[in-house]
Amino acid sequence: xxxxxxxxxxxxxxxxxxxxxxxxxxxxxxxxxxxxxxxxxxxxxxxxxxxxxxxxxxxxxxxxxxxxxxxxxxxxxxxxxxxxxxxxxxxxxxxxxxxxxxxxxxxxxxxxxxxxxxxxxxxxxxxxxxxxxxxxxxxxxxxxxxxxxxxxxxxxxxxxxxxxxxxxxxxxxxxxxxxxxxxxxxxxxxxxxxxxxxxxxxxxxxxxxxxxxxxxxxxxxxxxxxxxxxxxxxxxxxxxxxxxxxxxxxxxxxxxxxxxxxxxxxxxxxxxxxxxxxxxxxxxxxxxxxxxxxxxxxxxxxxxxxxxxxxxxxxxxxxxxxxxxxxxxxxxxxxxxxxxxxxxxxxxxxxxxxxxxxxxxxxxxxxxxxxxxxxxxxxxxxxxxxxxxxxxxxxxxxxxxxxxxxxxxxxxxxxxxxxxxxxxxxxxxxxxxxxxxxxxxxxxx
RNA sequence: UCGAGGAUAGCUCAAUGGUGGAGCAUUCGGCUGUUAACCGAAGGGUUGGGGGUUCGAGUCCCCCUCCUCGAGCCA
Numbered sequence: 001x002x003x004x005x006x007x008x009x010x011x012x013x014x015x016x017x018x019x020x021x022x023x024x025x026x027x028x029x030x031x032x033x034x035x036x037x038x039x040x041x042x043x044x045x046x047x048x049x050x051x052x053x054x055x056x057x058x059x060x061x062x063x064x065x066x067x068x069x070x071x072x073x074x075x076x077x078x079x080x081x082x083x084x085x086x087x088x089x090x091x092x093x094x095x096x097x098x099x100x101x102x103x104x105x106x107x108x109x110x111x112x113x114x115x116x117x118x119x120x121x122x123x124x125x126x127x128x129x130x131x132x133x134x135x136x137x138x139x140x141x142x143x144x145x146x147x148x149x150x151x152x153x154x155x156x157x158x159x160x161x162x163x164x165x166x167x168x169x170x171x172x173x174x175x176x177x178x179x180x181x182x183x184x185x186x187x188x189x190x191x192x193x194x195x196x197x198x199x200x201x202x203x204x205x206x207x208x209x210x211x212x213x214x215x216x217x218x219x220x221x222x223x224x225x226x227x228x229x230x231x232x233x234x235x236x237x238x239x240x241x242x243x244x245x246x247x248x249x250x251x252x253x254x255x256x257x258x259x260x261x262x263x264x265x266x267x268x269x270x271x272x273x274x275x276x277x278x279x280x281x282x283x284x285x286x287x288x289x290x291x292x293x294x295x296x297x298x299x300x301x302x303x304x305x306x307x308x309x310x311x312x313x314x315x316x317x318x319x320x321x322x323x324x325x326x327x328x329x330x331x332x333x334x335x336x337x338x339x340x341x342x343x344x345x346x347x348x349x350x351x352x353x354x355x356x357x358x359x360x361x362x363x364x365x366x367x368x369x370x371x372x373x374x375x376x377x378x379x380x381x382x383x384x385x386x387x388x389x390x391x392x393x394x395x396x397x398x399x400x401x402x403x404x405x406x407x408x409x410x411x412x413x414x415x416x417x418x419x420x421x422x423x424x425x426x427x428x429x430x431x432x433x434x435x436x437x438x439x440x441x442x443x444x445x
Numbered sequence: 446u447c448g449a450g451g452a453u454a455g456c457u458c459a460a461u462g463g464u465g466g467a468g469c470a471u472u473c474g475g476c477u478g479u480u481a482a483c484c485g486a487a488g489g490g491u492u493g494g495g496g497g498u499u500c501g502a503g504u505c506c507c508c509c510u511c512c513u514c515g516a517g518c519c520a
Contacts, residue, residue: 025480025481027478027479027480027482027483028476028479028482029476029477029478029479029482029483030475030476030477031476031477032476032477032478032479033479034478034479034480034482036480045479045480047478047479049477050477051477066470080478081478081480082480101455101470101471102470103455103456103470104456105455105456105469105470105481106469106470106481107456107457107468107469107470107481108456108457108458108469108481109456109457110456110457110512110513111512111513112511112512112513113456113457168518185520206520208518208519208520210517210518210519211446211518212517212518212519213513213514213515214514214515214516214517214518215514215515216519216520217518217519217520218520221520222520223520296516298447298516298517303516314518316516316517316518317515317516317517318516367519367520368519368520369520370520371519371520414520415520416519416520417520418520419520420520441511441512
């Protein structure tokens with residue numbers, strides 16, 4: 001008997017096949033049982049008729065519990081009521097294991113209950129669909145990079161110091177060498193790679209020990225960071241645009257079934273085509289002033305609302321939202337005030353208070369999915385910035401070397417994978433975008 | 446870290462300071478086209494922990510623990 005997967009079942013109509021999987025749900029009606037099977041590729045309903053199977057098979061079905069592992073054999077037929085749906089007329093059943101009472105029922109559950117059982121929650125159709133979409137996104141990112149001449153350049157996870165110095169780092173003991181920190185970005189190393197290989201990208205886990213308890217943050221997440229020699233900020237934005245269009249259009253094409261099953265309105269994603277709006281920070285501030293969105297500052301006795309929005313301040317969630325709602329595509333906000341950004345960003349030659357950085361804000365309130373910049377390539381200016389930011393200059397000696405030996409203009413950006421997944425899937429919370437999320441208050445399972 | 450809300454059956458939630466309930470899940474019974482199937486029955490509780498007010502506390506007050514949402518930080 002041929003073993004088939006549920007997602008290819010339509011090609012086996014009228015044939016007897018074997019499915020290896022699990023019991024997803026079961027309903028019965030007197031002398032008929034409707035078991036629903038899953039096998040990791042999809043769901044299919046079985047039909048068991050008491051008059052047409054051995055008594056043992058009938059009795060075995062009555063013993064089955066949710067998530068019991070089973071191998072079933074039967075005839076593939078069209079569903080009598082539903083279009084494009086198939087059923088299996090069960091003839092035989094082999095029980096691999098009777099599952100203990102399964103905690104996740106077809107009814108509603110709270111997020112904490114499900115998170116405690118993440119290892120089981122992953123079996124639900126919605127979670128499985130999200131992870132298939134994640135897989136497609138990762139694959140398309142890698143293919144875009146490969147097809148466009150980027151070299152995969154893996155950067156270390158144990159690092160001796162902070163990349164930007166601002167974010168909190170996870171510390172570990174590293175033999176006799178003192179503390180090592182888990183990487184919060186591969187960028188500085190990728191810059192060395194870009195000078196060596198032209199165009200590179202790093203794609204790996206990153207760690208931020210920030211106590212951020214929002215729907216957009218996890219402490220361990222995957223980041224893809226391309227870095228390109230002889231790219232200025234505008235080349236960088238051209239790349240971001242081309243890259244995002246490719247990835248989104250491809251996931252729409254290859255994951256239409258999964259996107260539909262999680263109820264994603266794909267019309268908003270279909271719109272993600274070049275060109276994307278590019279606005280300067282200054283223009284973004286104009287939008288905020290027109291909409292009368294204030295800067296909210298915390299003071300000793302509550303908060304202070306400052307309007308009009310002052311030039312030079314960084315944006316918070318309400319500001320990003322107000323800017324994004326003017327457009328129906330990702331928005332690239334570029335040329336930021338220097339004090340709001342990292343030390344390695346190159347200053348705008350036209351205005352030393354401005355850096356050549358770019359943030360990409362996703363539509364529908366998903367916030368910053370990409371942050372990038374042209375890097376400071378001048379030896380003296382870079383040293384000066386490191387000192388200004390109060391960073392230990394010895395630790396950056398190898399990084400500074402890149403400006404001593406054949407320095408060139410170069411740029412890059414960082415893409416947060418889980419934020420991309422959240423946006424594509426329209427998730428309420430980033431915790432569903434990764435198999436086992438790590439948050440400040442959760443490290444299990 | 447700050448602000449707001451919450452913790453009651455295995456799960457999701459009700460309960461005016463006065464005998465703690467329902468749906469689902471589980472067990473048993475019924476039903477030949479069910480779709481979070483349906484119908485009937487049964488079992489299931491130290492109301493997160495500690496203290497206080499009261500004749501009487503799931504309910505009011507204080508402390509603690511944990512969770513959720515929002516803010517900040519960022520991808």
